[in-house]
Amino acid sequence: MTKVEDLTVRLGAAAGDGIQSAGEILARVLSRSGIYIYTYNGNQSVVRGGHVWFHIHAGNRPVYSMGYGIDYLVAFTQQSMDEHADEVNNGGAIIYDSSSVKPKNFAGNVKLVPAELANIALKYDKYPIMKNTVSLGILAALMGIDFKIVEETIHTQFGKKKEDVALRNIQAATDGYQIGLKQEKVKELTYDYSKRFPFLHSNYSFSLGAVAAGCRFYAAYPMTPASPIVHWLANHAEELGITVFLAEDEISAINAIIGASYAGARAMAGTSGGGFALMQEAIGEAAMTETPIVVVDVMRAGPSTGLPTKTAQGDLNMMLGLSQDDFPRVIVAPVNANDAYSMAIRSFDISDRYQVPVIVLMDFAIGDGAYITITEDFKPAEINRGKLVYQASGDMLNGTWFRRYQLTEDYISPRSIPGTPGLMYVAKTDEHDEFGHDVSDVLAGLKSALKTREQMYEKRMKKLEYIRKEMRPPTIFGPSKADVTLITWGSSANPARDAIQRLRGNGISVNSYEFTDIFPLNQDVEGMLKQAGMLVDVEANYTGQFANYLRRETGITIYNRMLKYNGEPIYPAEIENFAMKVIEKEVL
Amino acid sequence: MINLKEFESDVRPDWCPGCGDFGVLAALKDALVSLKIPPYNTVIVSGIGCSSNLPGYIRAYGFHGLHGRPVPVALGVKNANPELTVIVTAGDGDEYGIGFNHVVHAARRNDNIVVIVMDNLIYGLTTGQLSPTSREGQVTKTTPDGSIYRPLNPLSAIMGVGGTFVSRGFSGQPKHLSWIIQEAIKHRGFSLVDVISPCVTWFDIYDEVKKQVFKLEDTGHDPSDMTKALQMAKTDKGLPIGIFYRNEDVPSFQEMMQQQIGKNPPSKGVKALDKAKIEQLKYEYS
Numbered sequence: 001m002t003k004v005e006d007l008t009v010r011l012g013a014a015a016g017d018g019i020q021s022a023g024e025i026l027a028r029v030l031s032r033s034g035i036y037i038y039t040y041n042g043n044q045s046v047v048r049g050g051h052v053w054f055h056i057h058a059g060n061r062p063v064y065s066m067g068y069g070i071d072y073l074v075a076f077t078q079q080s081m082d083e084h085a086d087e088v089n090n091g092g093a094i095i096y097d098s099s100s101v102k103p104k105n106f107a108g109n110v111k112l113v114p115a116e117l118a119n120i121a122l123k124y125d126k127y128p129i130m131k132n133t134v135s136l137g138i139l140a141a142l143m144g145i146d147f148k149i150v151e152e153t154i155h156t157q158f159g160k161k162k163e164d165v166a167l168r169n170i171q172a173a174t175d176g177y178q179i180g181l182k183q184e185k186v187k188e189l190t191y192d193y194s195k196r197f198p199f200l201h202s203n204y205s206f207s208l209g210a211v212a213a214g215c216r217f218y219a220a221y222p223m224t225p226a227s228p229i230v231h232w233l234a235n236h237a238e239e240l241g242i243t244v245f246l247a248e249d250e251i252s253a254i255n256a257i258i259g260a261s262y263a264g265a266r267a268m269a270g271t272s273g274g275g276f277a278l279m280q281e282a283i284g285e286a287a288m289t290e291t292p293i294v295v296v297d298v299m300r301a302g303p304s305t306g307l308p309t310k311t312a313q314g315d316l317n318m319m320l321g322l323s324q325d326d327f328p329r330v331i332v333a334p335v336n337a338n339d340a341y342s343m344a345i346r347s348f349d350i351s352d353r354y355q356v357p358v359i360v361l362m363d364f365a366i367g368d369g370a371y372i373t374i375t376e377d378f379k380p381a382e383i384n385r386g387k388l389v390y391q392a393s394g395d396m397l398n399g400t401w402f403r404r405y406q407l408t409e410d411y412i413s414p415r416s417i418p419g420t421p422g423l424m425y426v427a428k429t430d431e432h433d434e435f436g437h438d439v440s441d442v443l444a445g446l447k448s449a450l451k452t453r454e455q456m457y458e459k460r461m462k463k464l465e466y467i468r469k470e471m472r473p474p475t476i477f478g479p480s481k482a483d484v485t486l487i488t489w490g491s492s493a494n495p496a497r498d499a500i501q502r503l504r505g506n507g508i509s510v511n512s513y514e515f516t517d518i519f520p521l522n523q524d525v526e527g528m529l530k531q532a533g534m535l536v537d538v539e540a541n542y543t544g545q546f547a548n549y550l551r552r553e554t555g556i557t558i559y560n561r562m563l564k565y566n567g568e569p570i571y572p573a574e575i576e577n578f579a580m581k582v583i584e585k586e587v588l
Numbered sequence: 589m590i591n592l593k594e595f596e597s598d599v600r601p602d603w604c605p606g607c608g609d610f611g612v613l614a615a616l617k618d619a620l621v622s623l624k625i626p627p628y629n630t631v632i633v634s635g636i637g638c639s640s641n642l643p644g645y646i647r648a649y650g651f652h653g654l655h656g657r658p659v660p661v662a663l664g665v666k667n668a669n670p671e672l673t674v675i676v677t678a679g680d681g682d683e684y685g686i687g688f689n690h691v692v693h694a695a696r697r698n699d700n701i702v703v704i705v706m707d708n709l710i711y712g713l714t715t716g717q718l719s720p721t722s723r724e725g726q727v728t729k730t731t732p733d734g735s736i737y738r739p740l741n742p743l744s745a746i747m748g749v750g751g752t753f754v755s756r757g758f759s760g761q762p763k764h765l766s767w768i769i770q771e772a773i774k775h776r777g778f779s780l781v782d783v784i785s786p787c788v789t790w791f792d793i794y795d796e797v798k799k800q801v802f803k804l805e806d807t808g809h810d811p812s813d814m815t816k817a818l819q820m821a822k823t824d825k826g827l828p829i830g831i832f833y834r835n836e837d838v839p840s841f842q843e844m845m846q847q848q849i850g851k852n853p854p855s856k857g858v859k860a861l862d863k864a865k866i867e868q869l870k871y872e873y874s
Contacts, residue, residue, distance in 0.1 A: 258653075374870060421626070
């Protein structure tokens with residue numbers, strides 16, 4: 001038995017075998033043993049059959065990514081063995097269903113644990129679904145986890161309503177635990193059963209943040225991997241009073257939230273890249289009518305239908321170049337579920353105060369099934385609705401129309417909501433004057449209209465200069481100064497964190513700049529990049545969209561780019577190897 | 589007191605003299621005054637086209653949005669605050685062309701909004717192209733040899749997808765149209781008010797419509813009879829106007845939603861969650 005600081009577990013099976021729920025039980029067991037986790041759901045766009053896997057990286061310190069190799073592989077199918085066995089680390093173990101899976105030959109030191117997983121499961125149910133639970137029992141024993149925690153977690157998972165199912169699962173797990181106890185332990189963490197860590201994936205924590213910020217209207221059309229947002233909100237709709245509108249398409253969803261926001265709600269829509277492409281025209285509509293909205297794009301690997309269940313950070317260019325002509329928008333990208341909560345609150349806050357659309361970029365690597373231990377304190381929101389006018393003052397009541405698009409010093413106009421007497425106005429997608437009257441039709445091209453056009457254009461765009469002051473510089477992970485600086489945005493910060501810890505352990509001077517506030521860019525970024533070490537860009541797309549954007553904004557070119565576009569999340573070892581190559585090249 | 593003056597805008601319509609849309613504007617104002625709905629509780633949502641310029645010409649809350657998308661904006665407004673009277677005013681291009689999908693789904697959900705379609709059988713603002721309701725053989729800029737496209741029958745289509753209030757008015761009869769709009773506003777759920785509102789510049793069918801039009805009420809039509817309503821929607825013997833079909837037994841989407849989420853609609857629910865609730869939700873999966 002070896003005590004380790006962190007380890008990884010991978011469960012491989014066919015779709016429909018219940019692998020995600022087994023993975024979630026294990027994540028729970030570990031979290032109730034004082035262990036930090038990161039998980040990843042390697043699923044396919046199939047309901048039954050195929051090959052799916054669930055990966056857990058667990059540690060005594062916070063872990064952020066896939067980790068290194070596989071320490072424990074559970075193979076329910078031959079394909080799971082064939083696909084993953086060569087990733088198993090020296091000193092690791094493979095638990096496999098000996099009635100259906102044949103082991104591979106290994107050169108290294110890998111412990112094989114054959115067990116009749118399905119046959120044992122059939123003792124407790126007419127279908128072998130509890131083979132998951134049997135394997136969890138074996139895993140718990142090999143990892144040295146107290147069985148009480150396994151038992152307690154199974155009870156929680158099935159709840160009081162399914163007491164009978166829970167008891168049968170506990171029997172199945174006990175059988176597995178007994179098998180495991182007969183083996184020599186493999187790799188073990190240090191457990192603290194007095195601690196119970198919360199864990200969420202970013203879709204859930206962003207949803208929680210949105211509701212915490214007072215969002216009570218959500219519209220969407222189902223699209224992987226954004227769907228867990230609508231599932232979470234629908235499951236809490238009755239309890240929290242949320243209107244969840246499942247629209248006929250994404251165009252309807254985005255227009256519905258614009259309508260809801262115009263009528264006074266805090267409203268949000270969520271989708272993935274393809275759905276967002278359909279929403280683009282309406283993002284311009286929100287900016288032109290100065291209606292606050294928050295739109296989430298949980299990115300997946302494109303282009304077009306691409307790899308629907310796989311990850312990428314390929315939608316940045318779309319967000320920078322959305323829809324027609326220039327208009328203000330804000331783009332943010334949380335790192336993981338820890339900051340996604342507060343990012344949701346901030347998104348609504350910025351959107352309301354500046355009356356602009358806020359776009360949030362997340363992805364599969366931190367989304368559906370990508371749970372992480374929550375170490376952040378989730379503080380309640382302070383709601384500031386900006387220049388919302390709840391009641392007409394005397395001078396406002398005199399005119400025919402409310403001066404909704406009034407030119408002001410900070411370029412933000414007072415906003416009224418329907419139902420308020422005396423403050424009627426028409427929200428306009430046509431170019432308009434301060435009262436919301438068209439300058440697009442009978443006035444178009446006239447001298448007075450040209451001036452109005454310029455004033456209104458500047459009014460909208462100059463809001464960005466105030467927003468820029470609120471945008472945060474990148475967070476530095478690691479030492480403030482280092483020889484090598486990894487540039488990450490959104491989720492690519494996570495594997496970089498794990499890589500940095502290992503590189504620094506090997507004496508390499510490295511840190512990272514983690515960008516979360518993408519557009520408009522904080523004004524200190526150029527200076528920070530000039531002071532940084534050798535720059536290495538890390539992102540999950542083909543061209544290095546963020547690096548190209550940084551060049552556009554700062555004139556600084558990052559030549560070393562670790563780009564990944566095969567659909568799998570970035571592994572820390574890939575960053576490590578790339579960084580080492582860059583260093584060697586420079587030294588030579 | 590709610591009177592016409594309160595709905596008076598200081599913006600002059602840019603429609604051609606004689607445009608059917610003047611009649612629709614007059615009828616809409618008359619309907620709102622008759623029902624004593626204050627301007628501040630009225631929201632007029634439109635798309636793009638001559639008819640969609642209407643919100644600026646009536647002093648009420650308005651949203652002049654994208655081509656084809658007023659229906660989803662309107663239902664967002666209605667869901668956020670069901671106390672508002674939400675009326676879509678748009679054209680046949682908006683509602684039967686690019687945005688027909690939304691009309692179909694709003695009808696089957698029974699969203700509690702009124703959709704007034706100023707149907708002129710032509711694209712007017714873009715200078716006379718074929719519309720989804722243009723007639724077979726109609727000569728337009730895009731069909732110089734006569735249209736070979738079969739026209740959409742919006743009334744039978746919306747009845748077919750579960751619409752609960754299907755009607756047609758004529759801009760040349762604003763009093764009658766006002767009555768239809770009032771009934772549509774009072775209706776529990778989705779109301780389609782198709783209005784023959786001729787384009788005097790690109791497809792002037794005023795004289796023809798005047799000759800053909802007759803009121804369904806005068807024929808003893810029973811709006812609860814869908815079979816009869818479908819027959820009347822498809823008749824080629826004259827042009828019936830009035831309420832073709834009406835069903836008050838179907839709850840609206842917003843009623844159902846209120847039952848699920850409780851009394852605070854989204855516009856009244858912008859409140860922060862307290863720490864205890866946040867903690868409970870944070871630990872939900874562990």
